[in-house]
Amino acid sequence: MNEAAITLDGWYVLHDLRSMDWASWKLISKEERQAATDEFLVYLEKLQKADDDKTGGHAFYTIIGQKADFMLMTLRPTMDELQELEAEFNKLAIADFTVPAYSYVSVVELSNYLAGESTEDPYQNPHVRARLYPELQRSQYICFYPMDKKRDGDDNWYMLDMDKRKALMRDHSMIGRSYAGKVKQIISGSVGFDDYEWAVTLFSDDVLQFKKLIYEMRFDEVSARYGEFGSFFVGTILDGDKKASFFNM
Numbered sequence: 001m002n003e004a005a006i007t008l009d010g011w012y013v014l015h016d017l018r019s020m021d022w023a024s025w026k027l028i029s030k031e032e033r034q035a036a037t038d039e040f041l042v043y044l045e046k047l048q049k050a051d052d053d054k055t056g057g058h059a060f061y062t063i064i065g066q067k068a069d070f071m072l073m074t075l076r077p078t079m080d081e082l083q084e085l086e087a088e089f090n091k092l093a094i095a096d097f098t099v100p101a102y103s104y105v106s107v108v109e110l111s112n113y114l115a116g117e118s119t120e121d122p123y124q125n126p127h128v129r130a131r132l133y134p135e136l137q138r139s140q141y142i143c144f145y146p147m148d149k150k151r152d153g154d155d156n157w158y159m160l161d162m163d164k165r166k167a168l169m170r171d172h173s174m175i176g177r178s179y180a181g182k183v184k185q186i187i188s189g190s191v192g193f194d195d196y197e198w199a200v201t202l203f204s205d206d207v208l209q210f211k212k213l214i215y216e217m218r219f220d221e222v223s224a225r226y227g228e229f230g231s232f233f234v235g236t237i238l239d240g241d242k243k244a245s246f247f248n249m
């Protein structure tokens with residue numbers, strides 16, 4: 001049997017994408033809209049407190065294009081907490097005016113392809129912990145998409161031996177590293193949790209860097225030969241006054 005990579009698993013992740021039912025939202029009074037927005041802002045403050053306490057993370061972005069209007073990404077130590085947050089959101093007044101657009105369930109993942117030999121417990125390593133339990137920067141832009149590694153005839157990632165996969169992942173990481181300081185990536189595994197095998201979430205203050213990075217990776221064997229992709233979502237941050245003004249009529 002081929003050797004599976006060993007994964008380190010961090011916080012569970014829910015990408016919750018919604019469209020607004022603007023027509024219904026317009027029909028209620030200004031006061032009702034205000035009350036619903038205020039209630040949602042309290043919910044967002046609660047999420048922010050978990051970020052501040054480092055007991056979780058969240059990101060709130062508008063999505064450009066017709067696929068969704070906004071994305072709320074939440075990260076928590078257990079899947080149960082994600083479920084509770086999702087249910088809590090669904091019970092808010094504003095949720096009645098949203099239509100589910102897409103969702104994705106995964107867990108932040110690091111593989112051992114590039115890890116050196118070590119006897120220490122990786123879960124105690126501060127560098128590893130910073131990646132498994134990421135502190136989300138409030139970057140201007142987000143890019144999210146799910147992906148698979150191909151299993152198709154001769155192009156079967158899962159039939160490659162460990163050494164070959166290590167060599168390919170090294171090349172992948174070299175491209176990634178050349179975007180250090182420009183793009184931050186969170187890779188979360190979703191085998192058994194959702195329709196694809198990973199979620200890719202990228203953050204940047206320069207939206208063009210997503211296109212440059214993803215295009216460059218298309219020429220790298222890991223993506224060129226083995227990558228298969230779902231829908232792409234790109235968004236801009238909703239922070240400060242924008243959190244409320246996004247819902248203003």
Ligand code: VOV
Nearest residue numbers: 109110111173176177179183185187198200214217223227
């Ligand atoms: C932004 C930069 C960047 C950097 C530095 C980077 C580095 C690394 C390293 C070092 C490693 C391996 C160890 C680990 O950390 O797990 C990975 C792992 C992975 N990556 Fe990556 N990746 C980046 C970026 C990056 C992008 C943009 C994509 C999407 C690919 C594309 O074509 O659209 C991607 C995908 C992945 C995946 C799906 C995995 C898991 C593969 C598996 O089989 O397990 N990744 N990645």
